[in-house]
Amino acid sequence: MISIEDALFKVKRNVNPLLKEDVKAIEKANGYHLSKDVISPINMPPFRQSAMDGYALNLHDDLNYRLIDEVKAGDGHQPNLKPGEAVRIFTGAPVPDSANAIMMQEKVITNNDTITIDHQINLEQNIRPLGEQVKQGDIALKRGTKLTPAGIGYLTSLGITKVSVYKKPTLAIVTTGNELIEPGQELQYGQIYESNSKMLQSVLYSLKFYDVSIYKVADDYPKTVDLLKSVINKNDLVLITGGISVGDYDYVGKALNELQVEEIFYKVNQKPGKPLFFGKKANTSIFALPGNPAAALTCFYVYVYIALQNMMDRTDTELPRIQATSLSKFVKRGDRPQFLKAIYNNGNVELLEGQNSSMLQTFALSNALVFVPAEISEVNIGDALETIVLPV
Numbered sequence: 167m168i169s170i171e172d173a174l175f176k177v178k179r180n181v182n183p184l185l186k187e188d189v190k191a192i193e194k195a196n197g198y199h200l201s202k203d204v205i206s207p208i209n210m211p212p213f214r215q216s217a218m219d220g221y222a223l224n225l226h227d228d229l230n231y232r233l234i235d236e237v238k239a240g241d242g243h244q245p246n247l248k249p250g251e252a253v254r255i256f257t258g259a260p261v262p263d264s265a266n267a268i269m270m271q272e273k274v275i276t277n278n279d280t281i282t283i284d285h286q287i288n289l290e291q292n293i294r295p296l297g298e299q300v301k302q303g304d305i306a307l308k309r310g311t312k313l314t315p316a317g318i319g320y321l322t323s324l325g326i327t328k329v330s331v332y333k334k335p336t337l338a339i340v341t342t343g344n345e346l347i348e349p350g351q352e353l354q355y356g357q358i359y360e361s362n363s364k365m366l367q368s369v370l371y372s373l374k375f376y377d378v379s380i381y382k383v384a385d386d387y388p389k390t391v392d393l394l395k396s397v398i399n400k401n402d403l404v405l406i407t408g409g410i411s412v413g414d415y416d417y418v419g420k421a422l423n424e425l426q427v428e429e430i431f432y433k434v435n436q437k438p439g440k441p442l443f444f445g446k447k448a449n450t451s452i453f454a455l456p457g458n459p460a461a462a463l464t465c466f467y468v469y470v471y472i473a474l475q476n477m478m479d480r481t482d483t484e485l486p487r488i489q490a491t492s493l494s495k496f497v498k499r500g501d502r503p504q505f506l507k508a509i510y511n512n513g514n515v516e517l518l519e520g521q522n523s524s525m526l527q528t529f530a531l532s533n534a535l536v537f538v539p540a541e542i543s544e545v546n547i548g549d550a551l552e553t554i555v556l557p558v
């Protein structure tokens with residue numbers, strides 16, 4: 167059995183960036199990381215642009231100007247202003263080269279073909295310079311940048327329609343167990359509804375990993391070997407749940423061994439999630455998560471999350487841990503370090519009743535996991551607690 171620190175280290179060290187590239191239409195690229203620098207094909211803005219509705223001026227010492235023309239957004243003409251002349255202009259319109267400031271209309275009095283501004287203004291005021299955001303040929307966004315809705319809008323504003331991104335891993339979830347049936351069927355004595363696959367699929371989707379297939383296998387050794395063989399061949403990451411402990415019908419460990427999956431570790435000194443297995447075959451990472459649902463999800467957030475980030479070549483691979491003040495008392499039984507389901511709010515954290523690894527009811531109310539180290543046996547109100555705020 168290894169420590170949590172060792173297990174975290176081994177996951178980080180053994181999962182490599184996938185670095186497979188793909189070209190995506192910009193509108194489908196949200197959440198992907200750029201695999202190449204994006205070079206701006208244009209200056210943005212592409213022309214000197216008015217930031218206000220008002221008057222473009224060719225400045226002189228007097229407050230009075232002669233109004234000679236109008237330029238609205240989308241116009242292509244270039245009136246030629248002499249010092250002391252003005253043109254009516256609107257937000258987003260191109261500013262004539264001969265104009266050197268814009269006065270907003272609220273500060274202007276108009277009378278027929280002359281205007282009076284209420285104070286002198288600075289050169290270039292209210293004019294967005296050519297290429298102010300980015301210049302043609304410069305890097306618009308760097309390789310590795312995660313595209314967000316703002317990023318999609320920004321690149322689209324540069325006329326970009328396709329981007330090179332890193333492919334996301336292909337993922338498989340495999341559930342094991344004779345007792346598991348699909349919701350929708352009537353439960354027979356001894357059966358339970360299979361829930362880990364939908365839970366893990368949801369967390370993957372919420373992290374924007376969509377290439378997820380789900381497989382189910384009974385507690386049957388040859389079938390488990392066959393299924394795992396093909397799933398490991400076809401995917402970058404395989405998440406198996408259940409069948410990894412020491413029972414006579416726990417076939418996952420034996421099957422992985424027969425398939426020559428390299429064991430990086432098996433069993434971590436933690437609660438929940440002690441029987442966690444992590445291994446590799448060629449470039450595929452394999453986690454066998456404990457079947458107990460809360461243990462499986464905890465292991466996902468603590469370990470699988472890191473593997474996914476590594477595959478995407480991220481440096482910020484662990485979920486952030488912050489210090490929060492305990493609102494609860496808690497007595498830890500046993501000497502395993504423990505992850506506790508909790509509600510974090512504004513610097514405080516409440517530890518919930520019902521921490522059993524078979525129970526999801528508490529997890530369903532949680533937005534955080536609190537880490538209680540081995541040497542701490544009691545938590546008191548006001549204690550500082552290491553808190554992992556979950557991406558929920």
Ligand SMILES: Nc1nc2c(c(=O)[nH]1)N[C@H]1C(S)=C(S)[C@@H](COP(=O)(O)OP(=O)(O)OC[C@H]3O[C@@H](n4cnc5c(N)ncnc54)[C@H](O)[C@@H]3O)O[C@H]1N2
Nearest residue numbers: 341343360361362408409410411416440455456457458461
């Ligand atoms: N003699 C020992 N027994 C157990 C040990 C041990 O050290 N010695 N460890 C216990 C711990 S801790 C855990 S965690 C579990 C893990 O066991 P498995 O990973 O082999 O999981 P299963 O036995 O298959 O299932 C455990 C539990 O979870 C339910 N389950 C499984 N899959 C699903 C699913 N897809 N959806 C919903 N629920 C699922 C299953 O029915 C069991 O109740 O082992 C302990 N035993």
Ligand code: MOO
Nearest residue numbers: 438439440461523
């Ligand atoms: O390690 Mo288990 O997950 O406590 O039930």
